[in-house]
Amino acid sequence: QVQLVESGGGLVQAGGSLRLSCAASGRVDSVNDMGWYRQAQRELVAIITSDGLTNYADSVKGRFTISRENGKNTVYLQMNSLKPEDTAVYYCNVQIGYRDFWGQGTQVTVSS
Secondary structure (H helix, E strand, O other), X not given: OEXXXXXXXXXXXXXXXXXXXXXXXXXXXXXXXXXXXXXXXXXXXXXXXXXXXXXXXXXXXXXXXXXXXXXXXXXXXXXOOOOHHHOEEEEEEEEEOOEEEEOOOEEEEEEO
């Protein structure tokens, strides 16, 4: 079994910052891509490969940064210059072997 635990969401004013974390535990091996999605827009926000290559949605480029700590099986999303349109439930996704695993979701609310 694999569990993903997210943390770091909350309420912030426009222009502020938040950092999301997602830690995988359990039978974790062969971790491949790790990424963040958000529900409101049903979009991929950012993804990072096992080699550290990254890709971002156009709407967050230059504001969000994805990173990972392989030794801790953890992926992060640093979100700066937040906008009200970034408000959503954010889900982490981790590919282990040929399977996808999802976090429980964390609410991010940006007030104007």
